[in-house]
Amino acid sequence: MKKMLKKTNGVSHTKRIMMVFDTPAEAMRICPVIQKLERIENVIPVIVISEQLETAQVMQDILALFQVKVHYTLPITADEHQNLDQLTGWALNDLTEIVKREKIVSTIVCGNTRIAFAATLSSYYNGIPVTQVKGPAIYQEDENAFLGSTSKDLIGSLAKQEMILGLEESLQTIVTRHDTLFLAEESAHKKMILVDYQGKTDQKKKCLKKYFKDLNKLQTSTKK
Template sequence: MKIGLIFGTRPEAIKMAPVYHELKKSKVDVKVISTGQHREMLYQVLNLFEIQPDYELNIMKEGQGLSELTSRLIQKVEEIVKEEKLDFILVQGDTTSAFVGALVGFYNKIPVGHIEAGLRTGDIYSPFPEEANRKLIGNIAKVHFAPTDVNVNNLLAEGYKNDNIQKVGNTVIDALYWVKENRSADLDFIKEKYGLIDKKYILMTMHRRENWGNPMRDTLKGVRRYLEENKELYLVFPMHMNPLVREVIREELEGFGRKILIDPLEYLEFISIMDGAHYIMTDSGGVQEEAPSLGKPTLVLRNTTERPEAIEAGTAKLIGTSSEEVYKYMKVLEGDLYIEMSKANNPYGDGRTSKKIYLEILKNIKGEQL
């Protein structure tokens, strides 16, 4: 049995890593195809989880649009897939790498499993292009590995057969538990490294394409207004490498003293700083999933979310990007709501998702061979 894992970004690698180790532990022949969409950030995670790709495509180049990226990926991924004669392909999430991996699998009549299937906002342009990628992968996948009941119901509503949908939880929780178990001694050291041991701070991340420009400016205006009224709080902001993102952050926070602006963090570092935060503000989907396991309330800086489970469970609030709403919800968190959100249960899994995925793949491949 030979299974191909196709991914290219850091979030994909984090969520694929536990699956990779589960497959290797079960003596499966695994081929890792790294598209290298976020190569520098990606290899931080691969090194942490001790994963060496079998193929590195290094596909990114300056000024490359989605159409060019997609066409170049199709050609390169197909060459590998034809050579390796894979029995099954796994893709994760909603990136262009995931979409292309599924499409090439379809072209070569190889069954595809979609990890983290069934996420939907209902708006094909938000997030862009991720929402469209999810739906396109869904049309191809043989097995939909859905994290929650909400995701299962989304897929059923779109007409997918119940037999092809498996509720398994989210592999990001497997990865987080692995770090807490195996690298706990490093977490305090990292907080000390960034001077955060005795600081009360809000952790903020913001990078999604739909938030570039004015949405990010408005958000930061609200954040700055609140922090200028609350002198005990610091802001820790790992900045995405995109120069458009960095320029806005620096302009809007210029002259504000209690900010710690840092480069994108390695996964282990990010977990440590998330673990020490008072609460989190983010437009990241992965952070919405991880934060509940650490007891961290989360303010989601988006107008829509494909992860309503966190909202319904009470671990997160969807607040948008207007400066007034951002300021309002930061003030709301001063009261009892903070305690309620920090104690809410994580709806995204129990740390055994990767095992469930392996067993389902095994069942599907054996079924094909009968």
């Protein structure tokens, strides 16, 4: 198991909130909240994510966009040498260590993923209140959830409250920083096409490839 990133901020704060998320879509929703928490006096968010494989670069780009620093990375991605029991046990141990070391007073988890479930359970065992962040009802997250739709019931029964977040604030940040984020020719009118992608199933991956193929054709046609 890889060693976790150690938090280096030496400033003492009275309230530390553990923020746990796992996917780029979750990062898009929660990063504006993290920015707001960072501006509150005597509050410091402690950022925890899982090790990224397929979406590593996308996740890093989103975190860089919002200037969010990750304090801990948990290696709970399954492979042929690690089973689900081991990964869950390691995650619980690591998260409990974080809760105690950082003196966490509240936990915010995103979605119904494996790391969200482990963070919720660890916080519950240590008497830490949990808030679960969900996307709007239009986003069907159950099919990508840890243990399927069951995890929604498991986490929901342990979380003290629920919060619904969309992508409005994130999109506003992207539009505001359009000139520095995307290469664009000088023009009085600049347009963007935003593509929302949910899930990792083979069918959705095929759809995503088709999206990019069509977008490439559109970009080529507009340059002619």
